Amino acid sequence: MPQLPVPERLAILRNCEGWFGRAPQAFQDAVLGRCGWVTCPAGQPIYQTTDTNVNFCGIVDGAVEVYSRFGAGDNPLLHIMHEGSWIGYGTVVGRSAPRVSAVARVDTLMAAIPDRVLRSLLGERPEWWEVIASGVMEYGDIAISGYADSLIQDNDRRCACVLLRITGLSPPRRSRLDRTHVPVTQDELATMVRVSRTTLVQVLRGFEARGLVQQGYRTLRVADAAGLRALASGC
Secondary structure, rough: OOOOOHHHHHHHHOOOOOOOHHHHHHHHHHHHOEEEEEEEOOEEEEOOOOOOEEEEEEEEEEEEEEEOOOOOOOOOOOOEEOOOOOOOOOHHHHHOOOEEEEEEEOOOEEEEEEEHHHHHHHHHHHHHHHHHHHHHHHHHHHHHHHHHHHHOOOOOHHHHHHHHHOOOOOOOOOOOOOOEEOOHHHHHHHHOOOOOOOHHHHHHHHHOOOOEEEEEEOEEEEOHHHHHHHHHHOO
């Protein structure tokens, strides 16, 4: 992982399209002033649904995979988050174990503070609970959009929607829009799109023929985001 200067790290978090990027500067300053920099190796849990102490983390570089505590059976991969996204604040609001498990999908650099520090900060500035609430609402929006994607009948459209979401190209979009790749296997993507692997291969071949995506080993790059959005919207 390349070393990013601290000002660049801060800019990635401050200028994100999500809730933290819209937060008051005083809130951003207070949070970032209390953060330490943590690199989580690929495959290592950042936190799990059984944890009692969770860090509040902003992703600076890398990717984080998310699994639900409500998942049954194999509990498949639900979502992949990228730079500019924040995780770990649900325990502060709910005062309970996390709803999801978060795992570093690749080596991932994060800004992190313990949830007790965030809770103390909110105790000092209770008006900032409204800012955290906007983050919780964003969690809900992402979850609902994922469910809405699953209800689309057309395989091509459903796959396009899922790809845009897990690549970080659907609102709230990732901080670095020049990065249009996502580390995902065909088996994982087939599960998220709700098709067989054979059907997914056919869909992705069609996307490649249209110049929408490029496939690699355990990774996929969106080559034409506008074209994929047009397909996802049914145009």
